[in-house]
Amino acid sequence: MAGHEWCLVETFGLKPPTLIGLGSRPRSMVPLDKFFARNRASLTMAQAALDHVTAIAEPYDVTTRNGRRCLAQPLRAYDSRVNGAWLWLGGLEEPEPAVPHDLAGAWYFNLTSFEVAGSDELLDLYHQPKDERRTKRAMAEAFTRLTAGPDASEALAKVVQSKPGSEHQAIWTVVCDDGDRRAAHFSCRALQHQTEDGPQIVMHGITHDIGPADDVPQAPRLAVLERRVLDAVAKPGTHRAIVDVRTGHIIQWVDPPPASIDWAVPGIDIFHPDDAAVVHHLNRLGEDAVTASLRLRGTDVMWASVTVTSQPMLLNNSTTAALWTIDVNSTSRR
Template sequence: MSGPEWCLVETFGLKPPTLVGLGSRPRSMVPLDKFFARSRTSLAMAHRALEHVTAAAQPYDVTTSAGRRCLAHPLSAYDGQVNGAWLWLGGPGDAGPAVPHDIAGAWYFNLSSFEVAGSDELLDLYRQPMEQRRTKRAMGEAFTRLTAGPDASEALAKIVQSVPGTEHQAIWTVVCDDGARRAAHFSCRALAHDTQDGPQIVLHGITHDIGPADDVPQAPHLAVLERRVLDAAAESGTHRAIVDVRTGRIIQWVDSPPSSIDWAVPGIDIFHPDDAEVVHNLNRLVDGAVTRSIRLRGTDTEWTAVNVTSQPMLLDNSTTAALWTIDMNSSGS
């Protein structure tokens, strides 16, 4: 290292921890033994610190007999798992970091239940007011602040495929609740978990605020997926969403979601239980665009009947989602 900078390290699991950020500069999951190749002492100190924070989920602050100080600040999502840590290793005589570390937040996407959750640090990054914070959200809500880059289709395909061990890194733009636009580098890996509800695939991640979006050339200014795949603007009274064909659950809203539909309850189907077979047939995607009437959870009424048109949306060469167009003009028909 050129100097004692803060290191952002992921501890997702399946593999040894890797470096995903150095100061405010993203790194591509660099193995720690490679990063600390010139100092076995630093490597050993880093491993001890990471073992402590992942086991105890508590900060670590140790000064060796040689006067070297090691700090580690864990990053935990609301599920309690430590997804990573900020790590600082000073040389003899270095009292502490010259600058504080950036904001970075831990999160998870449960790809089996379509629940997502972040951490207090992630919501600080979003600048979300305290009174609006929740520990769990529906997956579709997680994308409402994000402007995706050219990798958007690849990222969604990995969500649909839900393969343990899958990794992804990218720089996207976060539109904060106060309107600020921040460049965010995220890193994630999918893991299989045995739970009381059976086997589940969970995507564990860290989002790192690397500066104002206008100052970071890689930060996208337009929603690339929407611009490339969805040429026409939505008609008045219709709302489009990208939907997982297996479950009928919303992955991402393309347009603003309808205010009269209660779609944001985590882990709960948006459609009436008796319409499950209709949704299954709607998402078979064998005949091109198909339109069916289904009942969706309402905000003013328990169920609202609407027409939904489903058509295939190719995310990559082997992964297809459904693009739903929900016609609120047909509500109640």
């Protein structure tokens, strides 16, 4: 391990912890026993530090009798679960890193309820003002500040499939709240949790700020071809969204979301409970597009009746979502 460098380690679960960052350089989930293959004593120290931070979510600072020091700083999401840690190992003759480690934030996507939550460190990475922060958001809101790369469809397919053990890593561009563009390395894994409401699939992740987007060649600068084609056919007064066919939850907005629809409330359906059969009809996904009237939660009225056209959107060879086109020009209030 290079001297004075922080290691970013994930502790998502299902597998032993892995290295996902070394300094500002992303790593592809390297097993710790491989990373520390030439120094088993360091591996033992790292494992003890990670056991400590995942158990009590507190920083770790231990010096052994033979003069080795280990620091660990936990990365915890708003659900109090520790998703990983910054780790540093060195000798007493080596000073503690003078430069702080990069920003990195923990988060989770509940793939059953379509709620997402981050951490204060993640919102620091987004440059979000403290008075605008919320502990939970709707999943579609999480994608509004991201410029995804060619792997975007693969990532959305894993959201739709919701399989425990699914993993994803990518470098995407984050457009911060103040307009700054940062290159971010995402790492995540899906786990099944037993809750009072039954089993839920939750994607646990860490976002690592690896520098200004313009300085990182892998950071996407433009939307991929499929998204540019979608953007080209946008029509005034219509708003398109990628929708999970099982639940009717919005995964991602293709266009800016309509101001008249209250879509960003986490954990609840956007459509009227009596319209569940209409949603099912829209999401049957035959060869032809389907159009229906649907009541959606409004921002200035309880329910807004809009016209929705649904058509299949292939995410990969085995996963299909629905592409909804919501026509707010047709809105009637109720």
